[in-house]
Amino acid sequence: MGFALIEKGRDVNKQILTGNQAVALGALRASVKVVTGYPGTPSTGCLTHLLTLDLPDRHVEWSSNEKVAFEIASAAAWAGHRALCTMKMSGLNVAYDALISIAYSGTNGGLVIYVADDPGVSAGMPEQDSRGFALMSQLPMLEPATLAEAYKLTQTAFELSEKTGSPVFVRLTTAVAVGHALVETEEAIAPKEIEPILERDIARYTKAGSKICLDQHQALIDRLNHARRIIHKMGLNRVKLSKEPGGLGIISVGATSTYMNEALALCSRLDASEASSSRVSVLSVRTTIPFPSEEVKQLLGHCETILVLEELEPHVEQAVYVAAQQLGFTGSIIGKLDGTLSPIGEYGVAEVLKGLGACGLSPVASGGKPQAAHNEPQVPNVPAPQESATLILASNAGAGRPPTVVGPNGEPSSTVLSSAAMAAPRPITVCAGCPHRGTYLAIEAAIKQAGFAKDDVMVTGDIGCTILGMNPPFNLIWNEVSMGTSISLAQGYVHAGLKTPVIATMGDSTFFHGGIPGLINAIQHQVPLTLVVMDNGWTSMTGMQVNAGTDDAFQSEGRRVDIEAVIRGLGPDRVEVVDPFDLNATTKALTRCLAEPQGVKVVLAQRECAIQTKRRGIVAEYTTIDPDKCILCKQCLRVTGCPALSVAQDSIAIDASLCNGCGLCTEFCPTGALSNSRAEGGAK
Amino acid sequence: MIACDIVLIGVGGQGIVTLGDLIGRAALAANVPVSYVPTKGMAQRGGFVKVEIRLGRETVGPRVPEHGADLVVSMERSEALKGLRFVRPNSRFILYDHVWEPTGVMLGKDDYPSQESVLETMSQALSDVLVLNPDNRPIFDDRPVAANVFTLGAMFSTPILRESIDPRTMESVLLHRWPKASEANLAAFHSGVQEGDATEYGFSQFSGGRKS
């Protein structure tokens, strides 16, 4: 949510934006026509923001998955328009099948893929480095370091894409994507009024035959080289050489550039720019692909030692080694490949200081700019290592050493580390009144009723809120791989010869995204299993996006796809449709499925996401506690783990602002202390 | 321009992310460069939440360096321990000493650190701490004032934040943000400032001891 517009000039706004919004507004400024995507933290906010705006001449949609999204954007760009496709890094895995083909074909209109990587893993899923995908498909990838750059480079990406005929990536990392800062933006520009291009050219738009494919490979390489020349001319990868040759050369990639400046300032009484002019040269890289070979050449020709700062995999560093070999560079290269820095986790000032420390630069503990004195971490000085003592920019005088906060190398002391471990564990669970709670409890009860032990029954899991069944108090789900995988994993376990029933679980958005092919496969091959689709009508975990199954009232254009009709249309052997708040009926339906040794059984558990009903002010029932009856056995809490329940002085307490009266807790109270209006009304 | 790095910590549902937004708005109104990044788990409440705020720096990476924060605020006792990696001995630390027990603790399966052990651990990393007692929140319209805005007030009792942003700017942001609740929010804010001013710093006042 951007806010507080300040009119600064005629058409320049200064506002606080997120990186996601900066990409969105950059695309509008670049007259994007079609925007597609699939939700995924940390990228979601880009398309979400566009959907809050009134954009009559553009098309913006959440697609059913990233591959579909990318294919739609690509065809719009083939037809000559500018198109943007947004996703998180895991989504790129899904889109990649189409993406690599379209990379070889190229594009007409500007085609930009916005992908957000998550170093440090704020949201779950592998800590993958999407630059590897750009390398493999040989597509340029722009890596803004700041939000202002995100706004500008998104526009650059569209221009570059059109000039070279290549799709172009914009890659942000979490802290930039979801971070907020002041960004100057200009008015959006409407999409061009053009006639869609209809070009019959099988040599370009098909992969029919080796001649076509080999020619396309050459064209792909040519486009990347073209992009390299343009990027060099634009000066996107900035080199700043020190006055005297020699010394340290720092290559900082994307988001690490800002931390490099900060760390350099800590190592010097001067600010970063002055520091670099004396003995430190700097190359700020904004495109790992195409590799800035000219700029790296300049740096290698000028410096004695090279420090490479890049998060995750050492893509730039490896290319620097190659360039060093070609140029006969004899100095040392510090980074991950020599073991100094780690490919794991997000980088901040601490990692940069570590790298600088290996090059002989250490922070000045006191002094510095007077007004910034209180900002300097009092990290004890690292003794200068052997070879590059000349690089020390400032003396170690006055280093005050705090006793226990940090260790000798600036790392958190054991006190600080163990103190974080002392904090109470806080595993997340489903929200108060979440319909999934009923489904988990019913699955557990059905396993028992069917005569099995919980630890003998494989329950495969999927992406999204439904995975929370892995946590206490449910401890029900065994695994999580990717969207729609649960149904295929379940089949593998059956073929492996499990004697007990196999259950797959997934949400509605996941079902539409990637679950359907797996279900088709199970039905075709008659694999005995039970699929539980937990349909809450929203893509919830990423913050409530509309999906194909969301109610008509919330479909901005188009309409709801009937998930039950889809499931029945595929023809499984049994379909049960249940309300997960009705624990009894849901358990019975599941028990019937587990009792049937053959065939594909699907249980569709339907009830809207509790957060969404709450937002609309719908409270169906009220649950109350009779403190006199409560014996504080905590059975309700133990079984449901509902966040609305807590232990008060002499009884359980219900947080009325959270409870939506789902009634599940009332089912487990041995004394009848908990009751809800529905139970009293006898409707059940 | 005073540079000030702040880390806010708490549990999803306490209004930590809102505090980050409020300070962001105030910085914008005060013409102070600001960058802030919230870290929260998923849509669910009850998980660890953190906001890193950097005031007074033009172009800056969003993450506050370890041992680099000027002000760390925790709105939950146990979570406060996760804030220690941002402190240096002279950082200001405000603990709004609310206890939010996870279910595992309520069921007796997990331990929750005592106030004594939390403060003892903090004393190894910090020279002092401001402990706010949630029970000291005044009543407004039959209810204790909002905990997060109360804590925001206490933050503005520290010189480092006052020097960056004028408290009156913060007040006007509060007024405009929720016009209907402006009185309640101003009451919460002012009582927080007063509570911050009136409370002694240190590790011995286990329940937010007041200066006499």
Ligand code: SF4
């Ligand atoms: S009825 Fe019980 S389980 Fe359902 S939301 Fe309320 S307290 Fe939680």
Ligand code: SF4
């Ligand atoms: S199950 Fe009933 S008696 Fe037991 S703690 Fe909960 S409300 Fe009290």
